[in-house]
Amino acid sequence: MTTISKRLKEARKAAGYSQERLGIEAGIEPASASARMNQYEKGVHEPGVSTMQQIAAVLNLPAAYFYCEDDETAHLLQHFHCLTKADRKQVVNLAKLLAFCG
Amino acid sequence: MTTISKRLKEARKAAGYSQERLGIEAGIEPASASARMNQYEKGVHEPGVSTMQQIAAVLNLPAAYFYCEDDETAHLLQHFHCLTKADRKQVVNLAKLLAFCG
DNA sequence: GCACTAAGGGTTACTTAGTGG
DNA sequence: CCACTAAGTAACCCTTAGTGC
Numbered sequence: 001m002t003t004i005s006k007r008l009k010e011a012r013k014a015a016g017y018s019q020e021r022l023g024i025e026a027g028i029e030p031a032s033a034s035a036r037m038n039q040y041e042k043g044v045h046e047p048g049v050s051t052m053q054q055i056a057a058v059l060n061l062p063a064a065y066f067y068c069e070d071d072e073t074a075h076l077l078q079h080f081h082c083l084t085k086a087d088r089k090q091v092v093n094l095a096k097l098l099a100f101c102g
Numbered sequence: 103m104t105t106i107s108k109r110l111k112e113a114r115k116a117a118g119y120s121q122e123r124l125g126i127e128a129g130i131e132p133a134s135a136s137a138r139m140n141q142y143e144k145g146v147h148e149p150g151v152s153t154m155q156q157i158a159a160v161l162n163l164p165a166a167y168f169y170c171e172d173d174e175t176a177h178l179l180q181h182f183h184c185l186t187k188a189d190r191k192q193v194v195n196l197a198k199l200l201a202f203c204g
Numbered sequence: 205g206c207a208c209t210a211a212g213g214g215t216t217a218c219t220t221a222g223t224g225g
Numbered sequence: 226c227c228a229c230t231a232a233g234t235a236a237c238c239c240t241t242a243g244t245g246c
Contacts, residue, residue: 004151018206032240038208045238046151048216049106049169062175067151067166072190073182077166079197080178087200088174094196095181098189120227134219140229147217150237206246216237225227 001043004052007066007074008041011059026054103145106154109168109176110143113161128156 012022019041023033028051039045047055049063056063062081068074080091114124121143125135130153141147149157151165158165164183170176182193 002151019208020206029240034207035209035241036239039238042208044209048238049104049148052169053171063171064166064169064175064179067154067169069155069165072194073164073166073179076178076182076194076197077175079194079201080175082201083197090200091193091197092174092178092181095178095185095193098192099181099184121229122227131219136228137220137230138218141217144229146230150217207244208246209244210242212239212241214237214239216235218233218235220233221231223228223230225229 002046003069004046004066005041005043007068008055011061011065012041015059017058022055022058025058026051028054104148105171106148106168107143107145109170110157113163113167114143117161119160124157124160127160128153130156 012019015022017025019037020030020034023037024030028036036045036047040047052066053063056066060081062077065074065077065081068077080088083091114121117124119127121139122132122136125139126132130138138147138149142149154168155165158168162183164179167176167179167183170179182190185193
């Protein structure tokens with residue numbers, strides 16, 4: 001439904017978590033973790049940024065990943081997140097080199 | 103204060119908008135555009151994702167840019183947003199090549 | 205154990221009205 | 226015109242309680 005729903009579902013399943021379990025690992029009150037995570041994943045409610053950051057940390061992804069509307073940008077962030085400092089610079093430099101509007 | 107505050111202030115000033123003007127261009131009710139945009143930029147309130155997307159569109163940035171915690175990732179998205187399809191693939195491929203955890 | 209939902213209370217954002225540079 | 230704020234209302238999220246697979 002929403003961008004967040006889509007990314008959350010993909011990333012959660014890839015990591016092998018249930019909705020409830022992911023919520024608990026992210027520090028959500030166990031009693032409401034299942035409901036909240038389901039609401040996020042179904043697009044009923046939108047998590048605040050700090051909640052999104054906690055979820056992202058558990059899944060080893062940058063929080064910005066969940067706000068990427070197109071898949072290509074999402075994948076870029078996913079990979080970029082794992083790189084060493086030196087490798088990151090290489091990627092940024094290439095993007096800078098190719099860019100013409102910033 | 104917050105990540106959103108920081109990115110918003112930077113991007114708005116770079117584009118030469120006032121807080122109110124940016125809000126109006128983004129489709130916020132003119133009567134409350136000044137207060138809302140100021141609250142976002144001072145970290146008093148956090149905009150919803152759809153508002154953030156509208157602001158991002160005016161500033162020619164991806165919405166995910168405003169959720170990047172580190173500057174390097176933010177800059178990457180800023181440049182990446184302007185690239186052609188072919189150039190984007192080059193950048194993604196480099197990131198994939200260097201990645202070892204995804 | 206898993207995904208999912210309705211409903212109400214509590215928290216937050218949005219609006220209004222206004223200050224001062 | 227600009228940045229910014231307090232206070233009240235409106236809107237939303239979070240919690241509870243529960244269903245069904």
